[in-house]
Amino acid sequence: MGQCYSATPTQGSHCHHEESSSLKKRCLAKAKEQRSRLYILRRCVIMLLCWHKYGKY
Numbered sequence: 001m002g003q004c005y006s007a008t009p010t011q012g013s014h015c016h017h018e019e020s021s022s023l024k025k026r027c028l029a030k031a032k033e034q035r036s037r038l039y040i041l042r043r044c045v046i047m048l049l050c051w052h053k054y055g056k057y
Helices: 009-054
Strands: none
Touching: none
């Protein structure tokens, strides 16, 4: 994944930049996923804590 076999240093550094950019995108996607999961979890906890207010029993 992201292997770079160039002889010139400028191309090698460009490849390193692409790898770090790819890593950054993966980290941002993972952070967004975790934020979404926490949002859903928080909504479920609130619903469970407050369900007795709106229940008929």
